[in-house]
Amino acid sequence: MGGDRKAALTVVIPTYNERVNIDALFGEFARLKKAWPIPFDILIVDDGSPDGTREAAYNLGQRYGLDVRVHVRPGSRGLGTAIVAGLNLCDTFLVCAMDADLSHPPILIPTLFERLNGFDGTVASRYAVGGRIADWSLHRRIISRVATRIAKSALDIRCADPLSGYFLFRTASFRGIKITGLGNKPLLEILGRQGLGVFEVPYEFRNRAAGESKLTMRAILEYILLVLRLHWTQRGPLGPSKETIETAVAVTRNS
Ligand SMILES: Nc1nc2c(ncn2[C@@H]2O[C@H](COP(=O)(O)OP(=O)(O)OP(=O)(O)O)[C@@H](O)[C@H]2O)c(=O)[nH]1
Ligand SMILES: [Mg+2]
Numbered sequence: 248m249g250g251d252r253k254a255a256l257t258v259v260i261p262t263y264n265e266r267v268n269i270d271a272l273f274g275e276f277a278r279l280k281k282a283w284p285i286p287f288d289i290l291i292v293d294d295g296s297p298d299g300t301r302e303a304a305y306n307l308g309q310r311y312g313l314d315v316r317v318h319v320r321p322g323s324r325g326l327g328t329a330i331v332a333g334l335n336l337c338d339t340f341l342v343c344a345m346d347a348d349l350s351h352p353p354i355l356i357p358t359l360f361e362r363l364n365g366f367d368g369t370v371a372s373r374y375a376v377g378g379r380i381a382d383w384s385l386h387r388r389i390i391s392r393v394a395t396r397i398a399k400s401a402l403d404i405r406c407a408d409p410l411s412g413y414f415l416f417r418t419a420s421f422r423g424i425k426i427t428g429l430g431n432k433p434l435l436e437i438l439g440r441q442g443l444g445v446f447e448v449p450y451e452f453r454n455r456a457a458g459e460s461k462l463t464m465r466a467i468l469e470y471i472l473l474v475l476r477l478h479w480t481q482r483g484p485l486g487p488s489k490e491t492i493e494t495a496v497a498v499t500r501n502s
Contacts, residue, residue, distance in 0.1 A: 252458050254314060255416075256287040256341040256360070258353075259333030262304070264296045265347040267457040269303040275353045277311040283357050288314035291347075292329040292338060295321040300347075326461065327428030334418075334426065334433070343415040344433065345371075348455040351413040355450050359415040367443040368416035370434065372408040377449035384480055394470060398432075402439040407490045409435050415444075430473025431466055439477040 258276075260268075276289065291304045301317050308315025318336060320329065325426040328447065330344050351371060359369040372378050374395065380388065391410070398409050416435050420443055426436045437443065 248474065254286045254288040254339050254344060256285060256356075257333075257337040257339045258287055258289045258343045258345060258356070259330055259337065260289060260291050260345055260347050261329035261333065262291055262293045262296060262300045262347045263326070263461060264298045264300060264323070265458055266296070266298045266300045266303045268348050269300065269307050271349060272347055272353070273304075273307045273311045273313060273315075275349075276313055278354060280313065281354045282354075285357070285360060286314075287343075287356070288316065288339070288369075290313065290333050290397050291317045292333040293317055293319050294324050294329060295319060296313075324433070325428060326433035327433055329428070330412075331426050331428035331431050334421070337418055341415060341417060342418045344412075345413045348458055349405035350453050350455060352450065352453070355413070355448065356415070358448050362418070362446045362448055363415070364446070365444070366446045368414055368445045370406055370408060370411050370445050370447050371413035371415075371451070372406075372411060372447040372448045373448040373452045374407040375447040378408070378453040379449075380454075381451055382454035383452075386427065390467070394467075397471075398439075398474055400434055401474050402435070404438050406438055406445055413450075416443075430470045430476075432470060432473060436477065439481065 280287075289308065291301070293304070301319055304315055304317050318332065320332060321331070333344070335340055341360070343356060345353070355371055359371060362369050373380050374398050383391075395408065395410055398404060410432050411434055416437070421437050424437055424440050426433050438445065
């Protein structure tokens with residue numbers, strides 16, 4: 248749509264009723280495109296949003312001169328499975344996943360890219376030294392902290408923010424890993440299954456400014472089932488040995 252450069256990176260963005268956020272989000276991507284020489288395209292995975300998210304993505308993608316594809320899954324719902332569908336559709340060397348609600352600033356992508364070095368992936372981290380969460384209620388902070396603690400201890404993961412929805416990976420590095428998307432934490436599935444090396448980049452997570460949250464009690468229960476499943480797989484006879492789940496983590500300040 249926006250040019251003939253072959254993209255090196257695909258940014259996968261799951262959406263459900265995010266029409267109100269697409270304009271500001273694509274505006275940020277347009278600024279990124281001007282400032283950053285690495286060619287990227289955007290893959291929106293929309294689950295048939297009734298609010299016109301898909302049309303907004305097509306139209307605004309053209310208006311901003313971005314390379315935007317929209318993959319629609321009319322009969323499905325689920326943030327995690329949408330990300331996995333997007334990851335499976337990517338044929339670029341690198342892939343990044345992020346939310347559409349402006350919680351994840353696109354301007355961090357060049358830092359995620361630069362910090363890759365010899366690592367398999369980089370994680371935009373709320374909980375690494377220097378990371379921050381703006382405007383979250385105490386209740387939301389507690390849920391996130393407890394969920395993170397559960398994942399880290401149940402799965403022996405060292406990454407400070409294994410539940411982050413904002414991450415960048417070499418596409419080939421996770422091709423052999425079965426990622427279901429169930430439980431809505433694909434990064435946890437990647438980190439919990441195999442010893443990939445990830446580098447954490449601290450950033451400021453911004454609270455959703457518009458549109459509705461999809462965090463429900465059901466999502467929390469599905470998350471707990473995911474951790475139990477991964478825990479059981481690791482320790483079961485068919486699971487990987489403990490060594491293979493070591494995660495190399497380093498922390499840097501986002502300058
Ligand atoms: N394709 C698809 N995307 C979804 C679905 N549910 C949520 N999303 C998208 O996934 C991203 C994260 O969802 P959010 O609702 O922001 O979830 P959250 O960040 O845990 O909660 P809040 O930020 O408080 O709203 C957003 O881009 C949503 O539009 C879904 O069922 N299908
Ligand atoms: Mg959100």
